[in-house]
Amino acid sequence: MEEKLKEIVTRIEKSTLSEDDKAELYATISEGLQATVWPVLLKYMPKEELEFLSQDPKSRVTVESYAKLIEDTIKDGEALKEIEGLMNEVLGEVDKALAEEKV
Amino acid sequence: MSEMSEQPNPQELNGEHPTVTKVKEATEAVWKKKNIIQEYAEIHKSITHDRLAWHGGGIYIKWVNDIDMVSKAITMVDKKSVWRKVVAGLNSGLGRVWAATATATILAPLDIAYNVVTWPVRKILPRNLVKRSFLVAELAARNIVLGAGASAAAIGFEGNIAQKTVKATAETVLAAPEVIGTMAKRRIDSVVNKIMHPKKVA
Numbered sequence: 264m265e266e267k268l269k270e271i272v273t274r275i276e277k278s279t280l281s282e283d284d285k286a287e288l289y290a291t292i293s294e295g296l297q298a299t300v301w302p303v304l305l306k307y308m309p310k311e312e313l314e315f316l317s318q319d320p321k322s323r324v325t326v327e328s329y330a331k332l333i334e335d336t337i338k339d340g341e342a343l344k345e346i347e348g349l350m351n352e353v354l355g356e357v358d359k360a361l362a363e364e365k366v
Numbered sequence: 367m368s369e370m371s372e373q374p375n376p377q378e379l380n381g382e383h384p385t386v387t388k389v390k391e392a393t394e395a396v397w398k399k400k401n402i403i404q405e406y407a408e409i410h411k412s413i414t415h416d417r418l419a420w421h422g423g424g425i426y427i428k429w430v431n432d433i434d435m436v437s438k439a440i441t442m443v444d445k446k447s448v449w450r451k452v453v454a455g456l457n458s459g460l461g462r463v464w465a466a467t468a469t470a471t472i473l474a475p476l477d478i479a480y481n482v483v484t485w486p487v488r489k490i491l492p493r494n495l496v497k498r499s500f501l502v503a504e505l506a507a508r509n510i511v512l513g514a515g516a517s518a519a520a521i522g523f524e525g526n527i528a529q530k531t532v533k534a535t536a537e538t539v540l541a542a543p544e545v546i547g548t549m550a551k552r553r554i555d556s557v558v559n560k561i562m563h564p565k566k567v568a
Contacts, residue, residue, distance in 0.1 A: 284383045291389050302397075305429050317432035324436050332436070349396065356392035364385040 267354045268292075271361065278366045292357055303349065307342040309335050 275288055312332050316323045336342055 280383070280385065284386060287383065287386045288389055291386055291393065305433060308429070308433070310429065313429065313432045313436065317435045320435045329436065352396045352399075353393050356396050357389050360388040360392035361385070364388050366385055 267351065267358065271354060271357055274361060274366055280366070292353075303342055303345045304333075304336050306345075307336050308332065 271292070272289070275285055278285070280288070309332070312335060316328060316332065
C-alpha cells in the first residue's frame with residue numbers, strides 16, 4: 264500500500280494541476296482511505312458491547328470502555344486485514360482514475 | 367431517521383476539477399463494489415462529500431447511530447494519560463500499517479462527530495485553505511467541534527510522541543486537507559510517511 268500511495272502522490276506532485284487541486288486530490292484520497300475504516304469496524308464490532316454503551320453514553324462511555332470496544336473489534340486482526348485490502352483497492356481505483364485523466 | 371432531500375453537490379456547482387471528480391467517483395466505486403455496509407457507506411459518503419442525505423430504516427442505521435452516540439461521548443472524555451495508553455496498546459504488537467490504521471480509528475469517530483456537527487458551517491466554509499485551517503482551530507479552541515487536525519491539541523494528548531503519532535495520522539488520514547495542501551518541502555515523502563509511519567509511543 265505504501266508503494267502504491269507513494270507512486271500516486273508522486274504523479275500528482277509532478278502534474279500540472281494547481282496547488283489547490285492537488286490539495287483537493289490529497290484530501291479526496293485521504294477521505295477515500297478513511298471511509299474504508301468505519302464500515303469495516305462496524306461489521307466486526309461486538310454489537311452487544313456497542314448497544315450497551317450507546318444506551319447510556321454519558322455514564323458508560325469512558326476511555327477504558329471505548330478502548331475495549333475498539334480493541335475487541337480489531338484484536339484478531341481480521342478487521343485490519345480487511346481495511347488494508349480495501350485501502351489497496353481504493354488506491355487501485357484512484358490510480359486508474361488518474362491514468363484516465365492523464366495525470 | 368427521516369429522509370431529507372439531497373442538496374446539489376456544491377462542488378459540482380462550483381466547477382470542481384474533473385480529475386478531482388473522477389478520483390471521488392473512483393473511491394465511491396470501491397464502496398459500491400465491495401460488501402461494505404451499504405447504508406453506512408451512503409451516510410459517510412454524504413457527509414464527506416458535503417451532502418447530508420439520511421436514509422431511513424435498517425439495522426445498520428441503528429449501529430451507526432449507536433457508534434455516533436458513543437463517539438460523541440468519548441470526545442468529551444478528558445483523561446490524557448489513559449488516551450496515551452490506548453494509543454500505545456493499539457500500536458504494540460501490530461505491524462506499522464495496522465498501527466497507522468488502528469491509530470486512525472481512534473480519531474475516526476471524531477471525524478464523524480466533526481462532520482455531523484459542523485455540517486452547516488462546512489456548507490459555507492471558505493475554500494481558502496488558510497481560512498479553513500483558522501476556522502477549524504477556532505472552533506476547536508471553543509470546544510464546539512473537534513477538527514481532525516486540531517483534535518490532538520483539543521483533547522490534550524500528553525507527551526510529544528503520542529501527540530505526534532495522533533496528530534500526524536490525523537493530519538493526513540483524516541479530514542484535514544488544509545494541512546496536506548500546505549506542506550512545503552519533501553511533500554511526497556512527507557505525505558506518505560505521515561500516513562504510513564506514525565511515531566511509536568514510548
